[in-house]
Amino acid sequence: xxxxxxxxxxxxxxxxxxxxxxxxxxxxxxxxxxxxxxxxxxxxxxxxxxxxxxxxxxxxxxxxxxxxxxxxxxxxxxxxxxxxxxxxxxxxxxxxxxxxxxxxxxxxxxxxxxxxxxxxxxxxxxxxxxxxxxxxxxxxxxxxxxxxxxxxxxxxxxxxxxxxxxxxxxxxxxxxxxxxxxxxxxxxxxxxxxxxxxxxxxxxxxxxxxxxxxxxxxxxxxxxxxxxxxxxxxxxxxxx
Numbered sequence: 001x002x003x004x005x006x007x008x009x010x011x012x013x014x015x016x017x018x019x020x021x022x023x024x025x026x027x028x029x030x031x032x033x034x035x036x037x038x039x040x041x042x043x044x045x046x047x048x049x050x051x052x053x054x055x056x057x058x059x060x061x062x063x064x065x066x067x068x069x070x071x072x073x074x075x076x077x078x079x080x081x082x083x084x085x086x087x088x089x090x091x092x093x094x095x096x097x098x099x100x101x102x103x104x105x106x107x108x109x110x111x112x113x114x115x116x117x118x119x120x121x122x123x124x125x126x127x128x129x130x131x132x133x134x135x136x137x138x139x140x141x142x143x144x145x146x147x148x149x150x151x152x153x154x155x156x157x158x159x160x161x162x163x164x165x166x167x168x169x170x171x172x173x174x175x176x177x178x179x180x181x182x183x184x185x186x187x188x189x190x191x192x193x194x195x196x197x198x199x200x201x202x203x204x205x206x207x208x209x210x211x212x213x214x215x216x217x218x219x220x221x222x223x224x225x226x227x228x229x230x231x232x233x234x235x236x237x238x239x240x
Contacts, residue, residue, distance in 0.1 A: 009172055015096040018120075020138060025034070026088070026171075027151070029117060029119075032118060032154075034056075035163070036119055036230045037117045037118075037155075038054055038056070038163055041054065052161045053119060054163065055162050055163065055167040056163040058151075058164065059165060061150045063176075063178045064153055064166075064177045064178060065165075065179065065180035065181075065185055066227060067180060067224065068153065069149060070164055070185075071188065071214055072110070073221070074189065075210070076113075076212045078217065080149070085136040086109060086111075087109050090127045109136075110152050111136050113152060114139060114155065117152075117155050117157075118151065120132055120135070127192055132161040142170075146230050148228070151180050153177075156196050157196070158193065159199070162195075164177075165177035171201075172187075173200075173201060182215065186214040188210040189214050190208075191207055
């Protein structure tokens, strides 16, 4: 009986592995029609009785402001072109900080955030972290860095029910994602740690300071030319 259960478990595990690989390969070329986080927000609205209008319009890479691409990397993951999905130095620093007590600091890369937003539920369980690591590895193996950032910019939440760069640009600044200025891009990047609490269009003093710091980091990284680093990023041959 135990052997039978074990075989069934291994078979289910194999089907999950194959299915997740096929899904990741498909989403390399097909824009994700929705994300797990969007579903979660919709279900939450049903339970709390507060209707939510999900806003999202997919925009391809060349229709998103270069300033926003650089601002997000500057604010969220400056080593994005260099790592394979996990920033070991940032993880070690976050663990050391959290052990000292106080506010909890995360160390998620853009790749990890794509995995979490696209495929998984919110939470801090070991199961979810394990699945996040699995999907992060898959997208790093099968997607080029440009695709990872493109999906991130089209999937991240920028206010309650506002997903993706195009919806965020129109919601906060009444413009399109391709027309975002350097300052607007830095404000959008500045609120990403807590987009449901902070506002890019009505920034608090803290958000303004963080946006200013992000602009400084953008300049130090080389501005829009930093995007060229994505062309030289380490990746598997089949992710070229």
